[in-house]
Amino acid sequence: MQTVLVIDDDLFVLSLVSDIVQSAGYHVVTVQSPEAAFQQDLENISAILCDYNMPEMNGADVLIAMRELKECHAPFIFLTGHEQLDDLIPVAIRYGAELLPKPIHPVELIRLLMKQLANVAA
Structure with missing residues:
Protein backbone atom coordinates (compact mmCIF):
# COMPACT_ATOMS: atom_id res chain seq x y z
CA MET A 1 0.00 0.00 0.00
CA GLN A 2 1.35 3.42 -0.93
CA THR A 3 1.88 5.96 1.83
CA VAL A 4 0.97 9.63 1.47
CA LEU A 5 2.41 12.25 3.83
CA VAL A 6 0.03 15.15 4.50
CA ILE A 7 1.49 18.35 5.99
CA ASP A 8 -0.91 21.06 7.16
CA ASP A 9 -1.04 23.20 10.29
CA ASP A 10 -4.86 23.37 10.12
CA LEU A 11 -6.31 20.32 11.92
CA PHE A 12 -9.61 20.50 10.01
CA VAL A 13 -7.88 20.48 6.61
CA LEU A 14 -5.45 17.80 7.79
CA SER A 15 -8.35 15.57 8.81
CA LEU A 16 -10.34 16.28 5.64
CA VAL A 17 -7.43 15.53 3.31
CA SER A 18 -6.50 12.43 5.31
CA ASP A 19 -10.06 11.10 5.03
CA ILE A 20 -10.16 11.73 1.28
CA VAL A 21 -6.82 10.02 0.65
CA GLN A 22 -7.61 7.06 2.94
CA SER A 23 -10.96 6.53 1.22
CA ALA A 24 -9.05 6.12 -2.05
CA GLY A 25 -7.06 3.23 -0.55
CA TYR A 26 -3.82 4.92 0.49
CA HIS A 27 -2.09 4.78 3.86
CA VAL A 28 -1.82 8.30 5.29
CA VAL A 29 0.68 9.86 7.67
CA THR A 30 -0.34 13.30 8.94
CA VAL A 31 1.82 15.98 10.52
CA GLN A 32 1.09 19.56 11.53
CA SER A 33 4.50 21.05 10.86
CA PRO A 34 7.39 20.85 8.40
CA GLU A 35 9.72 19.84 11.24
CA ALA A 36 7.52 16.82 12.03
CA ALA A 37 7.53 15.97 8.32
CA PHE A 38 11.32 16.02 8.18
CA GLN A 39 11.43 13.53 11.06
CA GLN A 40 9.45 10.92 9.11
CA ASP A 41 11.05 7.97 7.34
CA LEU A 42 10.82 9.60 3.92
CA GLU A 43 12.01 6.51 2.06
CA ASN A 44 8.59 4.95 2.71
CA ILE A 45 6.63 7.99 1.47
CA SER A 46 5.04 7.61 -1.98
CA ALA A 47 3.72 11.19 -2.26
CA ILE A 48 3.51 14.41 -0.26
CA LEU A 49 0.52 16.75 0.04
CA CYS A 50 1.61 20.02 1.63
CA ASP A 51 -0.13 23.23 2.64
CA TYR A 52 1.54 26.35 1.30
CA ASN A 53 0.80 28.82 4.13
CA MET A 54 2.25 27.58 7.40
CA PRO A 55 3.72 29.59 10.28
CA GLU A 56 7.18 27.99 10.46
CA MET A 57 8.03 27.84 6.78
CA ASN A 58 6.00 27.95 3.60
CA GLY A 59 5.36 25.01 1.31
CA GLN A 84 -0.33 35.31 -5.08
CA LEU A 85 1.44 32.38 -6.71
CA ASP A 86 4.35 34.29 -8.26
CA ASP A 87 6.79 32.92 -5.69
CA LEU A 88 5.34 29.42 -5.77
CA ILE A 89 5.07 28.64 -9.49
CA PRO A 90 8.82 28.81 -10.29
CA VAL A 91 9.62 26.45 -7.39
CA ALA A 92 6.83 24.07 -8.42
CA ILE A 93 8.10 23.99 -12.01
CA ARG A 94 11.73 23.54 -10.98
CA TYR A 95 10.97 20.57 -8.72
CA GLY A 96 8.07 19.05 -10.67
CA ALA A 97 5.39 19.80 -8.08
CA GLU A 98 1.68 20.31 -8.73
CA LEU A 99 -0.72 22.92 -7.33
CA LEU A 100 -4.21 22.16 -6.07
CA PRO A 101 -6.24 25.19 -5.00
CA LYS A 102 -8.38 25.22 -1.87
CA PRO A 103 -11.19 24.53 -1.27
CA ILE A 104 -10.20 20.96 -2.01
CA HIS A 105 -12.45 18.90 -4.25
CA PRO A 106 -12.00 15.20 -3.39
CA VAL A 107 -12.22 13.91 -6.96
CA GLU A 108 -9.65 16.43 -8.19
CA LEU A 109 -7.30 15.64 -5.29
CA ILE A 110 -7.38 11.90 -5.97
CA ARG A 111 -7.08 12.39 -9.75
CA LEU A 112 -3.99 14.57 -9.30
CA LEU A 113 -2.47 12.20 -6.73
CA MET A 114 -3.00 9.18 -9.00
CA LYS A 115 -1.51 11.11 -11.95
CA GLN A 116 1.59 12.02 -9.94
CA LEU A 117 2.07 8.46 -8.68
CA ALA A 118 1.59 7.05 -12.21
CA ASN A 119 4.29 9.40 -13.53
CA VAL A 120 6.75 7.94 -11.01
CA ALA A 121 5.82 4.38 -11.91
CA ALA A 122 6.26 5.02 -15.67
Whole structure:
Protein backbone atom coordinates (compact mmCIF):
# COMPACT_ATOMS: atom_id res chain seq x y z
CA MET A 1 0.00 0.00 0.00
CA GLN A 2 1.35 3.42 -0.93
CA THR A 3 1.88 5.96 1.83
CA VAL A 4 0.97 9.63 1.47
CA LEU A 5 2.41 12.25 3.83
CA VAL A 6 0.03 15.15 4.50
CA ILE A 7 1.49 18.35 5.99
CA ASP A 8 -0.91 21.06 7.16
CA ASP A 9 -1.04 23.20 10.29
CA ASP A 10 -4.86 23.37 10.12
CA LEU A 11 -6.31 20.32 11.92
CA PHE A 12 -9.61 20.50 10.01
CA VAL A 13 -7.88 20.48 6.61
CA LEU A 14 -5.45 17.80 7.79
CA SER A 15 -8.35 15.57 8.81
CA LEU A 16 -10.34 16.28 5.64
CA VAL A 17 -7.43 15.53 3.31
CA SER A 18 -6.50 12.43 5.31
CA ASP A 19 -10.06 11.10 5.03
CA ILE A 20 -10.16 11.73 1.28
CA VAL A 21 -6.82 10.02 0.65
CA GLN A 22 -7.61 7.06 2.94
CA SER A 23 -10.96 6.53 1.22
CA ALA A 24 -9.05 6.12 -2.05
CA GLY A 25 -7.06 3.23 -0.55
CA TYR A 26 -3.82 4.92 0.49
CA HIS A 27 -2.09 4.78 3.86
CA VAL A 28 -1.82 8.30 5.29
CA VAL A 29 0.68 9.86 7.67
CA THR A 30 -0.34 13.30 8.94
CA VAL A 31 1.82 15.98 10.52
CA GLN A 32 1.09 19.56 11.53
CA SER A 33 4.50 21.05 10.86
CA PRO A 34 7.39 20.85 8.40
CA GLU A 35 9.72 19.84 11.24
CA ALA A 36 7.52 16.82 12.03
CA ALA A 37 7.53 15.97 8.32
CA PHE A 38 11.32 16.02 8.18
CA GLN A 39 11.43 13.53 11.06
CA GLN A 40 9.45 10.92 9.11
CA ASP A 41 11.05 7.97 7.34
CA LEU A 42 10.82 9.60 3.92
CA GLU A 43 12.01 6.51 2.06
CA ASN A 44 8.59 4.95 2.71
CA ILE A 45 6.63 7.99 1.47
CA SER A 46 5.04 7.61 -1.98
CA ALA A 47 3.72 11.19 -2.26
CA ILE A 48 3.51 14.41 -0.26
CA LEU A 49 0.52 16.75 0.04
CA CYS A 50 1.61 20.02 1.63
CA ASP A 51 -0.13 23.23 2.64
CA TYR A 52 1.54 26.35 1.30
CA ASN A 53 0.80 28.82 4.13
CA MET A 54 2.25 27.58 7.40
CA PRO A 55 3.72 29.59 10.28
CA GLU A 56 7.18 27.99 10.46
CA MET A 57 8.03 27.84 6.78
CA ASN A 58 6.00 27.95 3.60
CA GLY A 59 5.36 25.01 1.31
CA ALA A 60 7.96 26.15 -1.22
CA ASP A 61 10.63 26.01 1.49
CA VAL A 62 9.39 22.56 2.50
CA LEU A 63 9.64 21.33 -1.10
CA ILE A 64 13.17 22.70 -1.51
CA ALA A 65 14.28 21.11 1.78
CA MET A 66 12.68 17.78 0.83
CA ARG A 67 14.45 17.70 -2.52
CA GLU A 68 17.83 19.22 -1.65
CA LEU A 69 18.42 18.40 2.02
CA LYS A 70 16.41 15.22 2.54
CA GLU A 71 16.88 13.89 -1.02
CA CYS A 72 13.20 12.93 -1.09
CA HIS A 73 11.87 12.85 -4.64
CA ALA A 74 8.33 11.68 -3.91
CA PRO A 75 5.64 13.44 -5.95
CA PHE A 76 4.71 16.71 -4.24
CA ILE A 77 1.38 18.51 -4.40
CA PHE A 78 0.80 21.95 -2.91
CA LEU A 79 -2.61 22.49 -1.31
CA THR A 80 -3.07 26.24 -1.40
CA GLY A 81 -5.54 28.99 -0.88
CA HIS A 82 -2.69 31.41 -1.52
CA GLU A 83 -3.77 34.12 -3.97
CA GLN A 84 -0.33 35.31 -5.08
CA LEU A 85 1.44 32.38 -6.71
CA ASP A 86 4.35 34.29 -8.26
CA ASP A 87 6.79 32.92 -5.69
CA LEU A 88 5.34 29.42 -5.77
CA ILE A 89 5.07 28.64 -9.49
CA PRO A 90 8.82 28.81 -10.29
CA VAL A 91 9.62 26.45 -7.39
CA ALA A 92 6.83 24.07 -8.42
CA ILE A 93 8.10 23.99 -12.01
CA ARG A 94 11.73 23.54 -10.98
CA TYR A 95 10.97 20.57 -8.72
CA GLY A 96 8.07 19.05 -10.67
CA ALA A 97 5.39 19.80 -8.08
CA GLU A 98 1.68 20.31 -8.73
CA LEU A 99 -0.72 22.92 -7.33
CA LEU A 100 -4.21 22.16 -6.07
CA PRO A 101 -6.24 25.19 -5.00
CA LYS A 102 -8.38 25.22 -1.87
CA PRO A 103 -11.19 24.53 -1.27
CA ILE A 104 -10.20 20.96 -2.01
CA HIS A 105 -12.45 18.90 -4.25
CA PRO A 106 -12.00 15.20 -3.39
CA VAL A 107 -12.22 13.91 -6.96
CA GLU A 108 -9.65 16.43 -8.19
CA LEU A 109 -7.30 15.64 -5.29
CA ILE A 110 -7.38 11.90 -5.97
CA ARG A 111 -7.08 12.39 -9.75
CA LEU A 112 -3.99 14.57 -9.30
CA LEU A 113 -2.47 12.20 -6.73
CA MET A 114 -3.00 9.18 -9.00
CA LYS A 115 -1.51 11.11 -11.95
CA GLN A 116 1.59 12.02 -9.94
CA LEU A 117 2.07 8.46 -8.68
CA ALA A 118 1.59 7.05 -12.21
CA ASN A 119 4.29 9.40 -13.53
CA VAL A 120 6.75 7.94 -11.01
CA ALA A 121 5.82 4.38 -11.91
CA ALA A 122 6.26 5.02 -15.67
